[in-house]
Amino acid sequence: MRFNQGAIVTVRIKCLQCAVRLIAPCGAVSHETANELARIVHRRRIAAGQILNNTANQAQTFSIIVKGVVKIVDEHTDGHAQIVGLQFPSEFVGRPYAESARYLAEAATDLEVCSFAGPAFENLMRVHPDLELNILKRTLNDLDQARQWMSLIARKTAEERVAGLLLFIAGKLQADDAEPSNAVAFDLPLSRTEFAECLNLRLETVSRQFAALKAEGIIKTNRRRALQVCDLAGLKARAQV
């Protein structure tokens, strides 16, 4: 018993140091609920490309992202994949109240996550309405965001789509404390192929749009993934926002 309590305290110290504590579900609930969550949490590192919600495994797992980016993927029967969303640090990944998730959650980058066994988490929601309310609000936000994503895919030109997705990712990866300056730099969490899978384009088209944006001095790239937005206003103009 004493040993068990000790373990809990250890977890809670980790939690207090956690980068996403203040905005993640685990930190936005009552002290009591947070303690209960700490009791069942598993902190894990996951390599890029790994699947979070293994469908073969009967029991569902839910995760809170501490570090990295997760792709939500719809795999078509013909092998073509459509990325239907991205999840960023502090966000919740998983599908409560379903036998199995309809979409693959795949690590786009190396990940640090806090995971919970599905049934245990669902029980906790039932006992602690503040946790349930938090998940409800998150899901409502995810729904709004899914529809925003849809409108992105539905934009007319390839230029608008690519610029729009770059803006979306820049907004998510920019540290909250940074003022929205005219220059932003970050590492893209997605390959050209994945970019294309987000926007319903071919990778060649995405590459050409990147080239055009570079030629116009709106972005700079090097080492494949490193990206710098030089002209944020120009990017917004291309995205028609």
Added chain:
Amino acid sequence: MRFNQGAIVTVRIKCLQCAVRLIAPCGAVSHETANELARIVHRRRIAAGQILNNTANQAQTFSIIVKGVVKIVDEHTDGHAQIVGLQFPSEFVGRPYAESARYLAEAATDLEVCSFAGPAFENLMRVHPDLELNILKRTLNDLDQARQWMSLIARKTAEERVAGLLLFIAGKLQADDAEPSNAVAFDLPLSRTEFAECLNLRLETVSRQFAALKAEGIIKTNRRRALQVCDLAGLKARAQV
């Protein structure tokens, strides 16, 4: 007091006769919660084209659809509209826990709905966790469906998109008791223009796809909106499902 109770009983008789009672949120909760809902409900008729969530009006309204179809619309600044979802009888329309809804909810057909004042409904959710749980489950379903819709928009050819949307609508409008036979008939809730707004196509393209499906004997149309699916398997094949 007595008068008030009388009013409640009247409402509840209506509810007991209601077509969607068994599957709508108001019927899937405890007797006590259902009574509380009946106390604040307003049954309304709404004409096609009317907006349900008037943004000018400060207070949000939530609705349960009894009859008809609602479009969820993203209005771009350039006047172009993107339909990001459809809601059918028994489904919930509205955006709890937000100042104002980000998307227009517009009657696609004439409607019968049960409406609730936003704040009153949110209070009820707080007091009755079973209602909150029901709305959470519905929102999770809506999220899955939004992503399914996204995959529809993202299909390669116009033929796949049109066939896919026809299948989706057929599935929703088919009475639950009907066996999934090879022939289905119903009235389209959308104009060609709205079809195009769903699928990110032009109305001419939609029209041409309808013509092609008719020529192949897969569907029949008359009186513009009336539609009959003659070859369900063929339709599924075109939709690549």
Added chain:
DNA sequence: CGATGACTTGACTGAGTTCAAAAGCTGTGG
């Protein structure tokens, strides 16, 4: 029955796809 708006059909154009090949990173081992 005629006016109005919704739908259909036709011809042409163009953005994005497709196929193909070259160039550029990245990591490994000699």
Added chain:
DNA sequence: CCACAGCTTTTGAACTCAGTCAAGTCATCG
């Protein structure tokens, strides 16, 4: 440190499907 293999990305050229513009046809309603 360089050379090489294996990959991703870029660039090129031809093609194709949906978009655009325009002119019809058809329901529906007053």
